[in-house]
Amino acid sequence: MNRREAIEKVTFLLGGAMTGSHAFLSSSFTFRGTRLLSEEQKALLNEIGETILPATDTPGAKEADVAAFMDVIVTDCYTPAEQRIFMEGISKLEEACRKAYGKKFGAISPALREKLLTDIDKEHIAYMAGKKSGDPVHYFRMFKELTLAGYFTSEAGATKFLKYNPAPGRYDGCTSEKPWY
Amino acid sequence: MKNNTYDAIVVGTGISGGWAAKELCEKGLKTLVLERGRNVRHIEDYDDMKAPWELPHRGRKTQEDIRLSPVQSGVYNFHETSKRFFVNDLDQPYEQVKPFEWARGYQVGGRSLIWGRQCYRRSDIDFEANARDGYGVDWPIRYKDIAPWYDYVEPFVGIAGSRDGLPHLPDGKFQPPMPMNCLEKYVAERVNKGFNGERLIIHGRTANLTRQIGTRGPCQYRAKCESGCSYGGYFSSVSATLPAAAATGNMTLRPFSVVKEVIYDKERKRAKGVRIVDSETLEEHEYYAKIIFLNASTLNTTLILLNSVSDTFPEGLGNGSGQIGHNLMDMPYGMGASGTFDGFKDKYTFGNRPTGIFVPRFRNIDEKTRTDKFLRGYTYQGGAGRGRIGWGDGVGVQLKERLAEAGSWSMSITAWGEHLPYYENKVTLDPVRKDKFGMPVLRIDCEFRENEKKLGEDAMNSAAEILEMGGLKNVTTYDRGKIPGSCIHETGTARMGKDPRTSVLNKWNQMHEVKNVFITDGSSVCSSSCIPGPSVTYMALTARAVDYAAEEMRKGNI
Numbered sequence: 251m252n253r254r255e256a257i258e259k260v261t262f263l264l265g266g267a268m269t270g271s272h273a274f275l276s277s278s279f280t281f282r283g284t285r286l287l288s289e290e291q292k293a294l295l296n297e298i299g300e301t302i303l304p305a306t307d308t309p310g311a312k313e314a315d316v317a318a319f320m321d322v323i324v325t326d327c328y329t330p331a332e333q334r335i336f337m338e339g340i341s342k343l344e345e346a347c348r349k350a351y352g353k354k355f356g357a358i359s360p361a362l363r364e365k366l367l368t369d370i371d372k373e374h375i376a377y378m379a380g381k382k383s384g385d386p387v388h389y390f391r392m393f394k395e396l397t398l399a400g401y402f403t404s405e406a407g408a409t410k411f412l413k414y415n416p417a418p419g420r421y422d423g424c425t426s427e428k429p430w431y
Numbered sequence: 432m433k434n435n436t437y438d439a440i441v442v443g444t445g446i447s448g449g450w451a452a453k454e455l456c457e458k459g460l461k462t463l464v465l466e467r468g469r470n471v472r473h474i475e476d477y478d479d480m481k482a483p484w485e486l487p488h489r490g491r492k493t494q495e496d497i498r499l500s501p502v503q504s505g506v507y508n509f510h511e512t513s514k515r516f517f518v519n520d521l522d523q524p525y526e527q528v529k530p531f532e533w534a535r536g537y538q539v540g541g542r543s544l545i546w547g548r549q550c551y552r553r554s555d556i557d558f559e560a561n562a563r564d565g566y567g568v569d570w571p572i573r574y575k576d577i578a579p580w581y582d583y584v585e586p587f588v589g590i591a592g593s594r595d596g597l598p599h600l601p602d603g604k605f606q607p608p609m610p611m612n613c614l615e616k617y618v619a620e621r622v623n624k625g626f627n628g629e630r631l632i633i634h635g636r637t638a639n640l641t642r643q644i645g646t647r648g649p650c651q652y653r654a655k656c657e658s659g660c661s662y663g664g665y666f667s668s669v670s671a672t673l674p675a676a677a678a679t680g681n682m683t684l685r686p687f688s689v690v691k692e693v694i695y696d697k698e699r700k701r702a703k704g705v706r707i708v709d710s711e712t713l714e715e716h717e718y719y720a721k722i723i724f725l726n727a728s729t730l731n732t733t734l735i736l737l738n739s740v741s742d743t744f745p746e747g748l749g750n751g752s753g754q755i756g757h758n759l760m761d762m763p764y765g766m767g768a769s770g771t772f773d774g775f776k777d778k779y780t781f782g783n784r785p786t787g788i789f790v791p792r793f794r795n796i797d798e799k800t801r802t803d804k805f806l807r808g809y810t811y812q813g814g815a816g817r818g819r820i821g822w823g824d825g826v827g828v829q830l831k832e833r834l835a836e837a838g839s840w841s842m843s844i845t846a847w848g849e850h851l852p853y854y855e856n857k858v859t860l861d862p863v864r865k866d867k868f869g870m871p872v873l874r875i876d877c878e879f880r881e882n883e884k885k886l887g888e889d890a891m892n893s894a895a896e897i898l899e900m901g902g903l904k905n906v907t908t909y910d911r912g913k914i915p916g917s918c919i920h921e922t923g924t925a926r927m928g929k930d931p932r933t934s935v936l937n938k939w940n941q942m943h944e945v946k947n948v949f950i951t952d953g954s955s956v957c958s959s960s961c962i963p964g965p966s967v968t969y970m971a972l973t974a975r976a977v978d979y980a981a982e983e984m985r986k987g988n989i
Contacts, residue, residue, distance in 0.1 A: 367826045419782070
């Protein structure tokens with residue numbers, strides 16, 4: 251059975267609903283095979299995320315499950331070169347942690363995690379400032395960018411930290427009220 | 432044969448095809464509307480009501496998207512919920528003799544689902560431009576010919592805009608404009624005064640509804656238009672013209688129909704119908720009608736014409752002039768400036784406005800504004816705004832708090848310029864290569880030249896002058912280096928004109944040589960103009976051409 255026959259068969263089964271079947275078959279739904287991140291790596295990335303954006307009176311990055319978002323984006327949206335930087339970044343961060351505190355990131359206190367990531371953030375800022383075009387980005391740029399993006403587009407981040415408004419209904423170009431917070 | 436015969440055939444369902452369908456059906460003509468892509472139903476087939484967290488990639492495009500659609504994925508509004516309205520480039524190849532970004536949407540509604548929605552009338556400085564400087568051929572119409580048809584289409588479209596009383600940017604039948612924000616108002620006042628009215632900032636004119644029309648709209652200020660709008664907040668063929676056509680009971684819509692050629696009847700010197708290939712079954716069918724409207728979009732209309740060869744027209748249907756495929760224009764754009772503003776620290780914006788501000792043309796509109804540096808002119812679109820900072824140094828609670836802070840106000844304006852009609856900018860058919868439907872592959876050979884370059888440089892520098900006059904600080908200029916096609920205003924390859932020896936269509940968008948074929952998409956125009964939003968002009972030309980065609984049919988002339 252070739253593709254056309256398959257479509258016709260589906261059409262027949264659906265009672266002639268060609269539009270729906272075709273829309274499904276032809277639109278660019280991405281086949282998602284194996285994800286890149288292991289459960290262990292995701293647990294670590296949620297802890298890293300939580301250190302970057304901790305729970306306060308609003309949810310933190312862990313509640314928003316930014317690691318699941320990172321897994322999807324790194325697998326589907328990153329180039330192979332970017333994926334390599336990201337995956338090696340996980341090892342580099344653990345290595346930096348071991349060097350500084352003799353333990354894995356998961357085993358040190360929240361205060362030390364913040365200290366470690368503050369140091370790595372500074373290192374990353376210095377690197378990015380001196381980076382020439384064509385040089386790879388710093389892995390921590392990816393961790394931080396994906397944590398922020400994943401958090402603000404999550405239900406927890408968008409509705410509890412930001413004031414998610416699916417249909418504002420009007421435009422006020424000069425309001426005194428901060429619209430997102 | 433009887434079942435395949437209609438009064439009229441419309442090829443294409445985008446902006447102009449939708450209008451042709453509506454007007455023909457409302458005149459009582461049984462009309463077959465052919466669309467090469469799948470059907471798209473208003474509301475049901477949109478992805479706009481999903482929250483970001485309901486989208487697997489939260490809106491981002493994937494590597495697979497980029498692989499399948501290397502050109503489309505670079506279009507500014509291609510993302511997770513709009514990508515269904517762009518073609519798969521691998522599946523639908525074309526050749527770039529020179530770099531050319533060809534944005535395409537093959538479905539019912541065409542690119543009207545993903546268009547930029549800006550709508551500006553052209554004026555006589557546009558219609559007289561070719562005659563004045565000698566590039567291209569003179570338009571066979573003037574503003575007075577098209578003005579009543581702008582009047583006719585605008586209230587149905589629903590265009591939000593201001594009336595500004597400018598001769599070179601005529602006012603229309605608009606709904607109330609979407610308001611400017613505090614910085615835009617401030618800058619507009621300073622600019623309008625500072626340049627003594629020579630350079631102006633006015634409201635953008637956009638096909639987003641500020642007032643409800645029937646079941647459409649009003650706009651909910653989500654700025655998600657390109658995903659389709661379940662509120663019907665913007666005009667598209669799917670939300671507006673095709674439902675109106677269907678409501679008459681006179682329309683037969685046939686998706687999956689790739690038109691291969693127009694069939695010519697040598698005896699009667701008329702087109703007899705069209706031959707299509709069904710994109711699903713790959714079977715060929717013929718359909719017949721008294722009149723045919725080609726609205727397949729500029730380049731695909733051209734492809735159909737060039738592929739319609741016969742003894743009479745060995746170089747393509749109605750191509751005695753040899754002009755079909757030539758004089759391709761887009762618009763040079765992407766040059767501009769941006770700056771920041773220190774004030775309004777306690778003011779913010781609420782809602783996502785799907786339009787901005789507009790700077791009408793101020794070069795070469797009269798003797799006083801004439802420049803020797805280049806011909807014709809440019810306009811700007813832009814806007815001011817203020818958002819969350821969104822990024823910051825460090826990690827932890829202090830970062831999280833900082834991310835809720837507002838950044839400073841900023842504003843940018845970006846130029847849209849005129850592209851002169853050059854005969855050498857052209858599309859031709861690959862003599863060998865065919866697509867999977869047996870259609871020759873289009874070769875696009877188009878470039879910007881010295882005039883476009885000089886105009887762009889002036890536009891970039893003038894943008895900075897305007898923002899500085901407006902009181903902005905840290906003003907920097909940019910040139911996005913846009914290649915032809917990326918403005919998505921491709922036009923000119925089956926132009927109108929007074930002389931059949933140098934043009935393809937007469938002043939009614941009727942083929943000089945085949946009187947029952949009308950072409951009212953972008954291929955029909957004689958100049959690109961520097962007014963963005965060509966679509967409303969295609970709409971007006973379409974309604975005008977249908978009115979003429981129906982009258983000619985009634986008289987028995989076609």
